[in-house]
Amino acid sequence: MALRNLKKSMKPLIAVFVVAFILTIVAGLFGSFGALTGGNYALKLNGKKVDIVKIEKAFQMGINNFTQQYGESVNVEELKLLIFNNIVEQELMLQAAKDLKVKVTAKEIEEQLTQIEGQFPDTATFESALQAQGLTKATLKIEIENNLKTTKVKEAIEAKVVITEEELK
DSSP states (O other): OHHHHHHHHHHHHHHHHHHHHHHHHHHHHHSOHHHHHTSSEEEEETTEEEEHHHHHHHHHHHHHHHHHHHOSOOOHHHHHHHHHHHHHHHHHHHHHHHHTTOOOOHHHHHHHHHHHHTTSSSHHHHHHHHHHTTOOHHHHHHHHHHHHHHHHHHHHHHHHOOOOHHHHO
């Protein structure tokens, strides 16, 4: 029963993911998000524009991180597709957070920031790592806030799902 309810409630989200996937393929065929949309944005998700610069920056950071960790043998197109799908998922989750009125406190953000900073030996090393990722402390706080919202949305969805022993069988 709970699984059926989950399926029913997830249908719109799945439909959006399918549309986003199709848009990814079409965008690849046209070769340029700007040419596809006719503007300075890559696509619209539920009426919200997703900026080309955000996607291109994510592509560059993802490719750089991957090649640093795993070497030069990376299929760039596959990696871009994964990154693009992650951006779409995050945008959808942030929209769901807005709909569910999910809030993140400044204290929660500061705790995460302190935890991240604590992983570095000193402030200068932390600042240079941020700079290497193309981030500032302010943009990192925004990323932390978005990640916390996404986590809370996932937890809210999981809390509503109850799977019985019968459904597990």
